[in-house]
Amino acid sequence: MTTIGSLCSGLGGLDLAAVDVFGGQLAWWADIDPAAVTVMTAYHPHAPNLGDVRTVEWQNVPPVDVLCAGYPCQPFSHAGRRRGTEDPRHLWPWIARAVRVLRPRVIVLENVAGHLKRGAGDVFADLAEGGYLFAWAVVSAGDVGAPHVRRRLFVVAADTARDVPRGRLVGGPPGRAQPSDGDITLGGGLDWGKYTDAVRGWEHALGRVAPVPSFETDRGTHLLTAPFVEWLMGLAPGYVADMPGLSRAQKLRLLGNGVVPQQAALALRLLLPQLASAQPA
Structure with missing residues (x-):
């Protein structure tokens, strides 16, 4: 069974997309926001909360196949002060540390589109240095039919020493209603x-x-x-x-602050085949 780890989990939207595409279940998650802790505990009582990603001893954490992280967007958002990597809320360095220790097969990242201009270069450099092949795309919630734009940057990385999983090509995030057959008003x-x-x-x-x-x-x-x-x-x-x-x-x-699961699932399905086709023979 595919195991999934979640950092800066929020309401778990990125995790829902990962489960939809890869299958499996959440092994553990990490968040310190009281509201997020309440929601994640309710839906994932079997999975422990690791707490603050800045203080976790990763050598004591079970490795996972897929690592998801929707780290705070405030340092990169157009609505904020745009301090980028100088913002104390920038948590990528600690997530990179988790990646170096755990060596997940696949990494799934999400942030605001403005991250491309502020800080994403460091993320890409760390992934490449760690031996990860990666692809990125800016996907809108409107791309899956939602009535709002919500442009977000998604990055998917895969360990070059292992085969890139293609994931399930169709499906919908667990827990959501199925498309209507026309019986609604x-x-x-x-x-x-x-x-x-x-x-x-x-x-x-x-x-x-x-x-x-x-x-x-x-x-x-x-x-x-x-x-x-x-x-x-x-x-x-x-x-x-x-x-x-x-x-x-x-x-x-x-x-x-959450992630639209359908939007994240679309990004995964767009990016995984790119990684598979670019992987060295």
């Missing part, structure tokens, strides 16, 4: 205006109508609902929105 009765076609397309892809996007407060303002953002992210109903013990703010922050 398009648009859910809400007026989506110019976004109607985009919303209806994602409804068909997920097999369920879009939740109510906002609610009105006592002050007359409108706030996003967690179920709607969860739907935008391509997750199963209640995956985060119904998680006990989390505030609305925690749910929205976790979802906002």
